[in-house]
Each structure stands twice: as structure tokens, then as C-alpha cells.
Amino acid sequence: LLTDPRGSSAPLGAPQVQSSPLPCLTLQEKLLSHSSQLAVPEIQASLVPQLARSICTQLQNFLRSKCPELPFGRFFLSGALLDGLEVLAADHIHLMLPVVLDAGLWSLISGEDTVVRNPQYWMIKRIDLGYFPRGCSPWDRFIVGRYLSSSVLNETLHKLLVASINWPAIGGLLGCAIHPVVASRELKLEVKHDQVELSITLFPVVEMEDKVLLAVPPEGLVENLWLESFYRAEVSRVKELDAADSGARQLCLRILNGVCRRQPSLHKLGGSPVTHIILHLSDAASDWAEESLADRFQQVLEELVASLEKGVLLSYFNPKVNLFSGLLEEEIDEMGFVLYRAISEPELLLK
DSSP states (O other): OOOOTTOOOSOTTOOOOOOOOOOOOOHHHHHHHHHTTOOOOHHHHHHHHHHHHHHHHHHHHHHHHHOTTSOBOOOEEESTTTTTOOOSOOOEEEEEEEBOOOTTTEEEEEGGGSTTOOTTEEEEEEOOTTTSOTTSSGGGGGEETTEEOHHHHHHHHHHIIIIISOHHHHHHHHTSEEEEOSSOSSEEEEEEOSSOEEEEEEEEEEEETTEEEESOOOSSSOOSEEEEOOHHHHHHHHHHHHHHHTOOHHHHHHHHHHHHHHOGGGGGGTTHHHHHHHHHHHHHOOOOOGGGHHHHHHHHHHHHHHHHHHTOOBOSSOTTOBTTTTOOHHHHHHHHHHHHHHHHOGGGGGO
8 A cells, every 4th residue: 555655645646735925015015005095985085075165165154144243264174185195084174264364453472482482382462552442353352461362262163153053954955964062172063974974173274474373272271372383384395395206205194194093092193293204304315206115104204203202393394393292201102112113014004
């Protein structure tokens, strides 16, 4: 009796099945493959802006009829979805409410010169009260201690959102349910449609002296401060750089935004901090071609870890501003730990 010398029980002549090894993808290939999974579902990408614009129009019409004395500019939408930088789901968008000020009656005071000592915040001071007494500006009703109060303006708008607007009627007109978030410090609407659920955050915004200031006061007793936003400049600069050298900065940013969105511990790094890192690196690393995506991705991780170790990420547009100043020490430690591991195994972030 003949037996198989290898001890196999397979009958003689049976073909030997060999398992082929799985293909070993490079980081570059994994990043490009991962980027294709980040697209916002088409129905959301088209429906959300349409729905948000309709709500925007309804809200503007209401405020014009309810508060005709307040000179708001034309409301507009903002956010990563409209700029092609949103990933995974279109579930939030910003609605901007421009506050139109007479430049001759108001001036800016840097946050460096206030009690918070934070250069990203500004105060908007009412000036020339001797020549133009209180009441000359329709916004004087929101003054606290000669400064335009972001908190008082937000509180007034919050009351209007919650108590004065007939949201069920507007929702019925638009085919959705709209609810103002009563307990939030932010001005926020929750929208439920058959095909999407959406959060809309409203921001009164002042544009003065080349600054874009949002009515987002810091937590605490200081109620007159306005937060400088770099978002418009960030997006404009990234797109400008990519257009100049056919670069992959936006692709890298979308991938990193997806990473930060999927990992709860990294949520606060998404958007602005990652964008500023990419902009800083663009000054130092000239090769942003798609073929170099893996190198640049790795470099961004290394720069983020180095910045977290110092607790400092300077704004690309104002080096006096530390974008990490609002983070807690334990948040910095957790983010640093996750990203430090990812430097040697970046694939951990792509699962």
C-alpha cells in the first residue's frame, strides 16, 4: 500500500490548493483607496444645501419683518460641504448672519489688550458717543459697557428662534421637521427630513478691518468678545496652492478630516488645526503632487504630534494665535498618544 510521504490524506493525483498571499498595499495605495470611501452620499450632497438655503431664506424673511430696524446683510451658508471638503456625511452646516456696522461708529480692540489675553478674540467698541450718542446705531441696544456684546445678541436671537418663529409651518412648507435646540449655548436648529438629518448652527458675523469675527464668546463671565475666524482664508489659500501646482493638499485634508471624524478622540483636530499644519508644511515642502501623498500624510502626523507635545499650534494667518489654547491637557495627551502610534503604523487611522 502506497502512502503519501508527507502524511497528507488527500487522494493521489488531487491538485494541491495553494493560498495566494494577500496583496501588500503601500501606504500611498491605502490612502488613495481610503479617499474613495469618504465621499458624502450623493443624495445628501445635493439635498442638504438645497434644504439649508430654503431655511436660510425663511429665517432672513422673518427677521426682516420682525426686526426691520436691524441691518443684517444677506444671510449665507458656509462650511466644508460647500467647499468640497466634507467627508462621510453631510449632517451639519453653518448659517452666517452678517451684522452690518457703520465703520465710523465702531472700532476693534484686540483680545491681547483685554482680560482674556487671547489674540484670537476681539472686542467691538462703540466710539464717538459724544458726537453720535447712543441710539445712532441700531446695534446700540446690544451694547454692554460701550462694547457690542456677542452674548446679548446671541441671547436675543435665541429667544426669537425658540419662541417667535413658527417652525412647524416652515417645516411643513419645506417637507421636514425643524426644531431649535433650546438648551444649547449655540444658535442651533435640528432638521429632520425623510432622507437626511441635519444640524444648522447660526453665527452672527462681523467683517471689519479685514477680520471675520463670529459671535462665539469664550465660556465664562466675559460676554463682549468676538472670535476671529480663519476659515474663509484657510480654504481660499489651500485651493490657491493646489491650483498653482496641481497639488493634493485638499485630498490630504479630506482624508485627515475623515480620520478625525471617525476617531472621537481626534474630533477637535479636524478642520482648522489640520488645515493650518498643511499650510505651514506647504511653505517648507514644495512637492504636493498626488504621488507624494503618503510622504505628506506622514509628515502631517509628525507635525501634529510635535505641536501637541508643545501644546502649541500657531495660526498660519496670525502667529500670535495658538490654535491649541482651548484644549484641555488630557485631550492633548489622548490625541498625542493616538497620533504617535500612527506615525509608525499610519494604517491604524484608516481602519
